[in-house]
Structures are given as structure tokens and as C-alpha cells.
Amino acid sequence: MGKKVVEIENLVKRYKELIALDHLNLAVEEGEIFGLLGPNGSGKTTAINCILALLYFDKGSVKVFGKEMQPDSYEIKRQIGVVLQNVAVFEELTVQENIDYFCGLYIQDKMVRKKYVEEAMVFSGLEEFRKFYPKKLSGGLLRRLNIACGIAHKPKLIIMDEPTVAVDPQSRNRILEGIQMLNKEGAAIIYTSHYMEEVEQICSRIAILDKGRCVASGTKEELKSMIKMGEKIHMEVMNLLPFQIAEIKELRHVYQVEYQDGMLEICCSGGKHNLVHILDYFNSREIGFGRVYSELPTLNDVFLEITGKKLRDSAETA
Template sequence: MMPVLEITDLTKRYGDLLAVDHMSFAVEEGETYGLLGPNGAGKTTTISMVVGVLDRDGGEVLIDGLRHDVTSVKTKALIGYVPQELALYPDLTARENLRFFGHLYGLTARPARMRITEVLELVELHERADEAVTKYSGGMMRRLNIAIGLLNRPRLLVLDEPTAGVDPHSRNAILESVQRLAAEGVATLYTTHYMEEAERLCDRVGIVDAGHMLAEGTRRELVGLLDEHDRVILRVADGAARAVPTLRDLPGVLKAGGEDGDLELIVNEARSLLPAIIGALGEAGVEVRSVEVREPDLESVFLHITGKALRD
């Protein structure tokens, strides 16, 4: 299947600064692709070239297999772009804002009304659609910004830090909306400064710094770069030391130790091994009171690859 977005050797230079250095990646239909990097990594410059508001110095961008650049009208119509900055008219209501932008997209009256109703429900603003935007919280404005980006039923949705500075309810509403859109087949390019969002949403992640793509893959593939393993910590009633030899014999258990009421195991694929671990303890007559699984996460990968925290 042809990717919805495919970029190859994308390059942008500002004088002596190579802001984006031969960047390449693709986003499939129904996939959420996270572009992660510290401030100044080149994410926003990359996105600006992807959506066609900034000319590139080299490389190629394809949208649904069609060449795309700043002059491309046909391919721009396939993109929904939600920038970091709010693009709203505060004195208008949400519905009036959507009607205005729908007109810019070329939607006629009846299709526009139907689509406005759909996107308002998607971002959970339908009950306050006829209030002036000046009465909205920052999170509600962010959700309206996303609704505008969805009016044209985009093949590719580009979200540049859509949850920055929003309240918890709005953040959750935005994340749920992105998940629903992915289920409907929308390809999404997503940047964020919140690693937990990338963990929750992204099918694949590209880690960038200084304009370079340093690593790319699924969460499991990226965590594999660390050569670290999962830890399973169990609180048991008694018999921890007695159970250790049995646990060490289980396939996939690399290390096991225990004393008093605690057991700690180093394993491969902890979640798939849990039934065997619990079963072995039951056969040994050891009562399990609690289980905790600690897996290497994207934050660890990011710090390992870039030497920086995501919000640096």
C-alpha cells in the first residue's frame, strides 16, 4: 500500500545552519507517527515543508503518491494542518469560525453544516458551539483549532504540539479524537513534548535532533536499542526464597531473586510471561498479593539517543 505521506532526503538550510538534514520517513493510512525531538531539533521546520508553507532546499514530499510543494493546490487539499499557534477569530462563535473556514475550503452550505456538526461532536464542543470563542478556555480553543483542521476530511492530519498548555480534560479529549481518527484511516503526523502522549498514541516514532533522524521504529523496536529487559516485582505472603529456583527455570526469566515478602525478576516480554510466573508461584504454594511490571520506556530511549530530555 502506498504511504499517505512519504518524504525523502528533505533538506532545509538557513545560511550556515542545516536545519533539516536529509530527513526521510513515511506515514501509512491509519497510522499515527510521532516526530519527537528537543527544542531546535528541526521538527517545526520539517512540518512546515510537509504541509507546503515553507519551500525546501532539497528532497521530495509525496502526498498519496503526488509530488507536493508550496505551489501544490491539489495535494494541499488532502492535508489538515493544526499549528502550534491558534488560528481563530475570538469574537465569532465556534460554529461561525467553522463556517468561515469551511467556505475557504470550498464547502457549500449543506455539506458544510453536516461536516461542522460532525467535527464539533468529535472534539466535544457541540454543546457550546454557539458561544463566542472569547468565552472558551485555552483547551477548548485548541480543540476548536483541531476541528478546523478536520473540516476538509484530510487524508493526512498534521498536529504540531496540539496539547501544549491545555487542561487535563481537553488533553484527554484531543488524544481520544486522534485515536478515533486513526481508526477511521486518517494518517497523522504528531509532534509533542509529552512522552506519555507518544507512548499512548503513536504506532511508530521518529527521534530527531539537530535536523537528523537518529532512530525510528515502533515502541518495542526503539526500546530494543537499549538492550534492557523488563522487571517484574511481586509482593508475596511468604515463601519468596523458596520460589526463586522454580522461577529461574522458567523460559524467558533471565534473573530471579527474593527475600522476605518480595520477589524481583528480570525477564523478556514480561506481560506474556506473567501467566506462567503466577502459575509457577501457585504450584509452589506462594500467595501473590501484588504484581508490578516495569518496562523500559521511550523516555529512556530518547535520553539514551539524544543525551537530552524531551523538553530540553
């Protein structure tokens, strides 16, 4: 078990009547990319703001690098890099000036800073755009600038709050590769996103937040093993009758069947030969079918099963 970089214990944060964080417990270890998942309003951003001491909380404790985090914990802050959800750069400064400015808030030595700024630009692929003003940058480049401003001073802990929102696949891929590279260089990363495949791709450990609580945490495999679903089978079937759907539901390990527009989706709990049993049923009833494929549960399935499929249309509180 690695050294703990962030330790949150029984954290409670209220906004008047609303409980944004309800006795939240989390721990992020050295060298890991820690994914923080949760529906809108689950408390992800509030948790991050508490870690960064941007918000006062009502109860609990937040330790970063083993020390209590306070608004004036400047020595701790020196080792933290922040990439906030919204792009936070100066419109009036060029790409290079922006990176230099934010790096300069941490690094006083001009020569070191110059080197770090250059490295951050290379890292984020912004060398050609150093003289550009943010307004002239595309969405992807702007996101990369946002990241470069947060990591230029080579922090040991990087907190990224949805850094890939509204960027094209190429830029997203570049950003994800960059995050993995930063992690390989030794930085622990807390990463929040709504894109499950991203989190699945890069995070070594994941926590799922809902209603201010951590409802599940662990590695991808651990999370997948927590849910009922063991396999999901899709079949192209024409004119399936209701009694046939009811019969499929009665098959061994099958716990959910959905049929829509000629596509049958069968969710099976853990167990072997589920597909064989289903195909046997179709053959015995002489029901014709087209393509068939089976897949293991994804993080998205885990997320939906844990947090539910009900729409979260309330305002983001955090």
C-alpha cells in the first residue's frame, strides 16, 4: 500500500438545507490515477474544492501529504496542480504568458520557470501557438492550455476536474496520454469525468459518489465484481412475442430482458455458458435470429447499476 497523498475523513459540507457531502471518506495514494465518478450534483466538485481549501466544510478532515489542508497551507499548495472544470486563463495574455503567469505563482526562479514553461508547452503540444491569445485557440487547444497552466510547476498531486469536456477525440486522446505520462513521472492524479471510457482507460482506482457519499470504490475489476451483471448478450431477433420474452427471463442466470426495435438485450448474472443456454432456447423454439454478441460489464454498467438510471436533472450543487 502506497503512501497516502490525500485523506478525507467524515467530510460534511452543507449548503443551507442541502447536504453536498455526507460523511465522505476517501483516500488517494501516491502514484495512482484516482477516478472520481458521480452523477450531476453528487458532490465531486465540492469534494475537490474542499481538498483545495477553496471551501470551508462543516465537519471532518482533509489531509494532503499527511498535513491538514488550510487556506494558508502554501507549502502544501506548492505541490498541487489544479485543472478546473472551466477553462481559467487570462484572455489578455498569450499562451506562453498564461503558462508563465501560473507557473510563476509557484516558481520564483526565472531560469527554472523558463525551462518549466517550455516543457509544459512541449508536453501539451502548444509550442506553435505560444504567441496566440486564448480567443484564437480551438476548444481542444484551449483545454490543453488549461492543463499546461495547471501542471507547469511540476506538482506531485494534480487535480483535474473534467478536463476533456467538449473536446474532439484527437485532443482528448492527447490529453489522456499526457495524464498517463504525468502519472508515470510520479504525480498522483485525481480525475473526475462523466466519460466512463476515459476513466476506465486511465484510472487505477475509482470512487463513485452519489448524494455526497462514496457508494463504491476500488479498481475497475473490483467495481465490476460488485454489481449483479456478469455478462450482457445482444441478439437481433424479429417478431419476438411477449410470452417468449417471459420464457427467456426464466432462463438460468438471466435477470433482465429488454426488447426494442428488433434488438434483444439480456443481462445475466455471473455464471458459465449463459450464451449456450440462450441459443439452445432459440433453437428449441425455432426462433430465427441474426447477429449475436456478448460483452462483459463496462464501468458505465457499474455506474448505472450503482447510481440508478433515474435522470439527475437537479442543478449541480458542486
